[in-house]
Amino acid sequence: MYIIPLGTCNCPYEVVAPGVSDGNLVKLPVPSYLIKLDNGKNLLIDTGMSRLHITDPLATWRGTEMVDVLVPEMQPEDNLEVRLAELDVRPTDIDYVINTHLHFDHAGNNDLFQRATFFVQREHYDFAKDNGRFPNQYWNLPKLKHELLDGEMELFPGIEVLLTPGHAPAHESVMVRLPETGNMVVCGDAVYTQDNLDHASWGGQADPEAAAESAAKLQRIAQEQSATLLFGHDPVQAKQFHRSPQSYR
Template identity: 30%
Template sequence: MSERAAAVRRLDLGYFVRPAVEVGGPEPRVEPAYGYLVRRPEGLLLFDTGIGTVDPDTEAHYRPRRRPLMTALDAAGVGLDEITMVVNCHLHFDHCGGNPALAGRPIVVQRTELAVARAPGHTIPELVDFPDARYEELDGEAEIWPDVWIIPTPGHTAGHQSLALRQSDGTVILAGQARDFATQYGSDELALRAARDGVADPLPPVPEWLPRLVDLDPARVLFAHDGAVWEPATW
């Protein structure tokens, strides 16, 4: 197995149906839910943990089909007890559903996100405050392990965060739901490039966090709800 394959592995954690009213078009859209295993000398990090149990109204709204976290980990040859740390891009139910199964492990989250998640209407409370939940709260960017950074990428939620991992073949960014699709990220990256090249306005606006990600010179950017991978153009 190559270093690249060993260092980051995508986990299929099921899918859900986003209603047309949220898609902004005439048809609903079926979206995957992905987690990512990150293997480092310091341990095994899990980025997002799958779709949690929800109330009947939310269940009917999104019609999720869950792939249990243990099943996904088994397919990757990993046991629950091997997970050293959890990072959630944010605390909506489709990203933190497996957290209670990892009680006692540190869960890295932005302080802003945890505060919002504990307010009514943001997520499922039982997925946030469960027995032996152990949060490591951050206020902004942090290098949590050597060459592994948490980067705030607010927008989808106020406390959304991404993870950047420097490898020998380039930096990999786990962008979570900072953007829903690789094509959206690619459009943002081009708009920022145009602005830096001095192209005159009007240009599309880009997220405030985008320059930080671009300046990391990512070789790959991966997403929570899109199987496509953004990569820079090569010649």
């Protein structure tokens, strides 16, 4: 598994963890995850922010109330195509994509992967379709093939989707079982940062009560299955884990 860095999204910290460091701006890391499956296929979990933001940070939110709240900051090397090329992988080499959810910083490069099958929860897909908070121009495209899921399941050996609503309806997290490294859970935005857990700060989520329940579920799974939680946008944790081209096995 490779943790692929795709720039940062700058925003007020109260958006992430209200009551912890209100008034401060934070650079939130935006990752994607490449997993080489045992069958030789390539799987991505989330696709980050659109490469359009490299030259136009306002590409997604210009003219909306979010334009000053979520500000992408990307360098040319943060283009997902460039990051994959560092691993000798082309967009046409990606067989599957799991979207934890369809916000702009998790599905922004879906259009690159026309050969892939996209897995997303049916309830979430229906909620996000034609919803301005989930910019449809990046993922609601007729050329993309979606396989809609109904609940938790093992998609591939060692890859399980877990229902973790709260950030959005039918948000999903992903358990990745690595033979050498151990179990890792890609939380998506079920947990933004460690501060959410430490301060029980869920007011930045769409449904705070559901988010708290999903976080408790992930903590329970992590304890029971000796799994590491990979938070959605934690700048501290991002410095603690190898980034691509280094990998976890």
